[in-house]
Amino acid sequence: MDTAVRVAHDHGLPGHLVDFVAALRRHGVSVGPGETVDAARVLGALDLMYREHLREGLAAALLRRSGQRQAFDTLFELYFPAALGAGTGEVEVPRVDDSEDGPVDVDALRDVLADLLRDGDTDALAELARAVVDALGNSGARGQGIRGAGGQPSWSAYQALRMLSPETLLARILDELRAGGDVGGAFADEVLRREIRDRIAAFRKMITDEVRRRTAETRGREQVARTAVPKQAEQVEFLSAHAEQLAALRRTVHPLARRLASRLAVRRRHARRGTLDMRRTLRRSMSTGGVPMRPAFRTRRPGRPELVVLCDVSGSVAGFSHFTLLLVQALREQFSKVRVFAFVERADEVTHLFEPGAELSGVMARVLREAELVAFDGHSDYGSSLGGFAEHWGEAITSKTSLLILGDARTNYRDPNLTVLRRLVGAARHAHWLNPEPRRQWGSGDSAALRYADVVPMHECRTAAQLAAVVEALLPV
Structure with missing residues (x-):
């Protein structure tokens, strides 16, 4: 079958390949010039009459990460179709009166x-x-x-x-x-x-x-x-993902954590030198006539901070919190200590469920079953949860602590308790809020996101890709 050749007659096969690569990029598949050149070599080496050979050859040349194959196959079917129009084949549709245009039997x-x-x-x-x-x-x-x-x-x-x-x-x-x-x-x-x-x-x-x-x-x-x-797993929105998509997301946790850890290693390697030490630099310049030929830098004493995670596990936000907690657990080596607190109407510590070696399958069900999170109607109460956390575990927040809050900031029209949040943020070394809702919905309805954002930096984390970018920026160097 020469379909692959015939569909590309307008711009030639190289132009058709460029269009195919552009479509892959539009749908989140990173393809560079090197991969495109490799794909062109595949087209030159394979017999285009064997379509499945062409599919596998292009996939081997263009794909570099897991989770991209489904998008590739869908676009391959569109850009290298098995037939044009009605196609030709030996299977015929039976008709009632045996005529070519008669009703189908x-x-x-x-x-x-x-x-x-x-x-x-x-x-x-x-x-x-x-x-x-x-x-x-x-x-x-x-x-x-x-x-x-x-x-x-x-x-x-x-x-x-x-x-x-x-x-x-x-x-x-x-x-x-x-x-x-x-x-x-x-x-x-x-x-x-x-x-x-x-x-x-x-x-x-x-x-x-x-x-x-x-x-x-x-x-x-x-x-x-x-x-x-x-959509690729990293582009699926947490709040609209169904069970199968959430399961695919969970399978990306460890590869994502490895990528973030490797990027962090590069950042640390580039940041080994501290800030410029003006006093030592000027002292050295005395031997060169005042010209700072040998700048002196302060010795960096990087330390791994403690991390406290406070996460909403109610309703659809639970999928976002679950994925983020799994990512934090995979990156826990970047912190000297990690403590995890879950809340719905009240907060409770669940650190033991996320310890190294703990069984993480069904961990959110265990959180909801074992932790004391509900007091009355089971709806999120951020104000009460923040107050209870400050009362019972306030000592967990110190000048060495990074505070990470996960949730959509929807308070069900209850008191957001901004006073307690200000006190917690003031006591922490760093504080950040990760919100899975689109930024355009912050402050709508019962959302107190804009009010909370005045107290603590709030980041939109609708997808795993956004979450990875935020976490990478927040990881200690």
């Missing part, structure tokens, strides 16, 4: 799909997906054309899958395999059931990818990519 089409799912013929399933989208995802079962803006065809994966209902074929396929003697025993039956489910899921993805490809041909790749390309 959905029952016969389901029979064809069941046979391919049973046999596991991936190439034939891909061809069938293209044919199904062309027949059902656009024209419907009765040949009624669906038109979008400007009279262009509008493709629908939902419509095609709803009419075909591939999930309902599972029992039928298993019955056919049992009748043929291909299943023996409960374990083998369950293995086969899962395999068929995976094939059905793969076919559904083929339909979705095909609809995306056809839509990109009519509306443009850039427009489709804006909504189709998934």
